[in-house]
Amino acid sequence: MYGKIPYMKYELPTAGSRLELRINERDKAYVSRAAELQGEAVSSFARSVLVSEAKRIVEAEASATLGAAESRRFLKALERPFAPNAALRKAMAKGDKLGL
Amino acid sequence: MTALAIEKLDAARHNRGGFHCGVPELDRFFKELASQHQRKHFSTTYVLIDGDNPQAILGYYSVSFGSLSLTGLSAAEQKRLPKHPVPAARIGRLAVDQGERGKGYGELLLQNAIKRCLAVRDEIACYALVVDAKDEIAARFYEKYGFSVCTDAGQQWYLPLGALD
Numbered sequence: 001m002y003g004k005i006p007y008m009k010y011e012l013p014t015a016g017s018r019l020e021l022r023i024n025e026r027d028k029a030y031v032s033r034a035a036e037l038q039g040e041a042v043s044s045f046a047r048s049v050l051v052s053e054a055k056r057i058v059e060a061e062a063s064a065t066l067g068a069a070e071s072r073r074f075l076k077a078l079e080r081p082f083a084p085n086a087a088l089r090k091a092m093a094k095g096d097k098l099g100l
Numbered sequence: 101m102t103a104l105a106i107e108k109l110d111a112a113r114h115n116r117g118g119f120h121c122g123v124p125e126l127d128r129f130f131k132e133l134a135s136q137h138q139r140k141h142f143s144t145t146y147v148l149i150d151g152d153n154p155q156a157i158l159g160y161y162s163v164s165f166g167s168l169s170l171t172g173l174s175a176a177e178q179k180r181l182p183k184h185p186v187p188a189a190r191i192g193r194l195a196v197d198q199g200e201r202g203k204g205y206g207e208l209l210l211q212n213a214i215k216r217c218l219a220v221r222d223e224i225a226c227y228a229l230v231v232d233a234k235d236e237i238a239a240r241f242y243e244k245y246g247f248s249v250c251t252d253a254g255q256q257w258y259l260p261l262g263a264l265d
Binding site: 048059061062063064065066067068069070071072074075077078079080081083084085086087091092093094097099100 | 103104105106142150164165166167168169170171172173174177180182183187188190192201203204206210211212213218227228230244245246248249250251252254256258260261262263265
């Protein structure tokens with residue numbers, strides 16, 4: 001048993017579960033039109049758009065990316081102790097005084 | 101001035117309905133989603149209150165863990181990283197009630213979030229604090245305290261927390 005169940009999980013077809021939703025006629029016409037423009041069936045178009053937007057939201061919530069120059073600056077900052085600027089030092093001191 | 105306090109959001113104790121910061125999305129998050137997100141461990145919300153009137157919320161921030169991806173580094177530079185993507189804390193939202201503006205509550209919340217990150221670093225690796233700046237005013241606010249913009253076009257800002265001790 002051990003090892004088989006998680007293995008089976010990955011064998012399930014990707015579109016095995018249903019998601020139903022209501023949509024007004026006008027929006028539906030738009031969706032159909034867009035799917036047609038992409039040469040896709042409405043259901044596969046809706047699925048791919050929905051999943052990619054969901055991924056974008058989840059990833060945007062959890063991760064950020066630095067550009068190349070900023071990545072290099074960050075790498076340098078990682079190698080020395082935390083160095084708050086004057087405004088932040090002042091704010092932290094004010095917080096200390098208030099017990100916050 | 102009475103004693104201010106920053107506490108973890110407690111749906112039973114804090115009056116979420118009375119909070120208005122003026123940004124509908126931030127109000128809605130606080131009223132409808134903050135405690136749900138907390139229950140589901142998506143994010144934890146901390147509120148600034150006045151000890152004399154602890155139900156009234158002066159401001160809040162929500163914090164979660166996430167990561168920071170670096171780009172364009174050489175293989176040698178990559179090796180200097182503790183881990184990639186780099187573990188980071190994230191302030192998803194920070195807001196002050198519109199009747200309480202101009203009292204420095206935003207910076208009190210921000211500095212508290214930073215101290216919270218620094219305090220847990222022994223147990224949870226965390227090398228930066230990432231924030232979303234919803235508008236230009238928010239961007240200038242974070243910039244003032246030393247945050248840098250993640251990418252030129254973006255609205256995400258970050259503050260490096262330096263080396264682990």
